[in-house]
Amino acid sequence: MVGNQKMKNRLVILITVIFVFTGTFSLKTFAQQSTEKKWWKEAVVYQIYPRSFKDTDGDGVGDLKGIISKLDYIKSLGVNVVWINPIYSSPNDDNGYDISDYRNIMKDFGTMEDFDSLLKGLHGRGIKLVMDVVVNHSSDEHDWFKQSRSSRSNPYRNYYHWWNAERGKPAPRYSLFDVNHDAWKYDTLTNAYYLHYFSRKQPDLNWENPALRQEVYNIMKFWADKGIDGFRLDAFQFASKDISFPVFPEGYEKNFIKYYAMGPYLHDYLKEMNREVFSKYDVMSVAEGAGNSFEDAHNLVDPDRNELNMAYAFEGVDIANPDGYSLLHFKEVFSRWDSAFASKGWLSIFLANHDQARMVSRFGNDTPAFRDVSSKMLSTFIMTMRGTPYAYNGDELGMTNAGFDKMEDYRDMPTLNEYQHQKNIGGDIQKFMQHIKFECRDNGRTPFQWDNTINAGFTNSTPWIKVNPNHETINAAAQENDPFSCLNYFRSLTKLRNSIPALVYGKYTLLDKSNLNVYAYTRESEGQKMLILLNFSSSNAQADIQLTTNAKVLLSNYKDAPLANKGKSIITLRPYEAIIYRL
Numbered sequence: 001m002v003g004n005q006k007m008k009n010r011l012v013i014l015i016t017v018i019f020v021f022t023g024t025f026s027l028k029t030f031a032q033q034s035t036e037k038k039w040w041k042e043a044v045v046y047q048i049y050p051r052s053f054k055d056t057d058g059d060g061v062g063d064l065k066g067i068i069s070k071l072d073y074i075k076s077l078g079v080n081v082v083w084i085n086p087i088y089s090s091p092n093d094d095n096g097y098d099i100s101d102y103r104n105i106m107k108d109f110g111t112m113e114d115f116d117s118l119l120k121g122l123h124g125r126g127i128k129l130v131m132d133v134v135v136n137h138s139s140d141e142h143d144w145f146k147q148s149r150s151s152r153s154n155p156y157r158n159y160y161h162w163w164n165a166e167r168g169k170p171a172p173r174y175s176l177f178d179v180n181h182d183a184w185k186y187d188t189l190t191n192a193y194y195l196h197y198f199s200r201k202q203p204d205l206n207w208e209n210p211a212l213r214q215e216v217y218n219i220m221k222f223w224a225d226k227g228i229d230g231f232r233l234d235a236f237q238f239a240s241k242d243i244s245f246p247v248f249p250e251g252y253e254k255n256f257i258k259y260y261a262m263g264p265y266l267h268d269y270l271k272e273m274n275r276e277v278f279s280k281y282d283v284m285s286v287a288e289g290a291g292n293s294f295e296d297a298h299n300l301v302d303p304d305r306n307e308l309n310m311a312y313a314f315e316g317v318d319i320a321n322p323d324g325y326s327l328l329h330f331k332e333v334f335s336r337w338d339s340a341f342a343s344k345g346w347l348s349i350f351l352a353n354h355d356q357a358r359m360v361s362r363f364g365n366d367t368p369a370f371r372d373v374s375s376k377m378l379s380t381f382i383m384t385m386r387g388t389p390y391a392y393n394g395d396e397l398g399m400t401n402a403g404f405d406k407m408e409d410y411r412d413m414p415t416l417n418e419y420q421h422q423k424n425i426g427g428d429i430q431k432f433m434q435h436i437k438f439e440c441r442d443n444g445r446t447p448f449q450w451d452n453t454i455n456a457g458f459t460n461s462t463p464w465i466k467v468n469p470n471h472e473t474i475n476a477a478a479q480e481n482d483p484f485s486c487l488n489y490f491r492s493l494t495k496l497r498n499s500i501p502a503l504v505y506g507k508y509t510l511l512d513k514s515n516l517n518v519y520a521y522t523r524e525s526e527g528q529k530m531l532i533l534l535n536f537s538s539s540n541a542q543a544d545i546q547l548t549t550n551a552k553v554l555l556s557n558y559k560d561a562p563l564a565n566k567g568k569s570i571i572t573l574r575p576y577e578a579i580i581y582r583l
């Protein structure tokens, strides 16, 4: 009997342990689910390229006062986070992605007082601010580099990667921006090479040095103490390097991300950054790039690892090419990413940024007949997918590629260097020109089109880069009072996104998977179900959807939308038609 009782007791203990363990486990899992509410999941991010937004001091370059003068416009878009590209002191080799003083404002953009007013103005309107942290590299004009370069024994020497020339030439490293594609620059001063994955004026910082890391965390705290609400880590997946600089296999540069990204200590550095900075503030964190695999992407953003909040992956935006792209491929990529993050982690959803040509020119149709409707359709996609949507400034108007024909109109440093490179190697210049006309990031950097005046209301002097001539018809002023404009459609979209939790947290289900022209999916949570139909083609197309209930149109990019009643299975969509139904 006694033995039996003991057995029973043991069993009870065992069951309790199992219960407690699995109970805690499931509670913990629940806490990590992607449905867990966070402000940065509910955000709609509006990315501002400050150089091209609005110039107020007549130097042809946008400035902080310019952004301040447009705060009401920004608010009217219904966005609640602004991500602004780098505004720190910089000699502007790479438009601010080469920072010479991380605690100061670039002269072209204004002063720290302007920054403080901007932040106050945004916060006063309920909008948060995310800033770039560019710390894979600094400018060669940063004091750290000047010191580092000055002698081998300087205390800042180890802030950068140096290879003493008496060791021979270092193993080749591909540079994304260098005219010779060589990421090692020989410096006579100390008879050594320094590493620069980007331009020669962007030497890579040595993250293996704890002193450098501490400096960076202090800089981040400086901005967080000022009250900013988030950080976007530029090129950070490249920060950790194997500093023995092993030889990479022949042809590695064709897949350099595989060799450059996710270096040996990257996760340790992110954990440290999280401990030192992120965990101390209510800030969002996102890094450019998401490694080489879902595993990498998850490891960057899984909440229980305490690294970053959301992944920013490029597989989707990389699909576009001048010969067009397949919608099946597009759907496959976005669906695959969604399912990989369905229960854990969080994604950014975007089709453009300052490094891409214009969204409508790459993924839609920028001809006069379809520009407006296809821009609206693409914005509908961004605002209805699971993940935090990022809208790039100007896309709310349907701004298009400028498609410059003459080299002299281009401003982008890597493009100018590559042109020179092609000339040096006797490359096909005509092919190169065709390529940049479609792909060059200057296409996404032409001045914001405020009105139809000579410089699109961007500046009253000569703009740093040419204004797109189509500003005469495509501009904010013209769209402001047109209830059917791209701009007003964008506002309706953000309103829906901000008011329907299913569009933020809801489960995504792809429908009519093999449809070549229509992207159809539902978003569903807490008793709400939305059906989204997007025709990605310039012809009528049919969606094959079995409706078990009458669907109510919430928004569509044509003045009327086809009814979708119970029992109906085929819905015909007009060119680039986009409809959001409530089921």
Ligand code: NOJ
Residues within 6 Å of the ligand: 094, 097, 098, 134, 198, 234, 235, 288, 354, 355
């Ligand atoms: C990525 C940034 O988005 C891009 O604009 C920049 O040129 C490189 N990183 C180098 O900082």
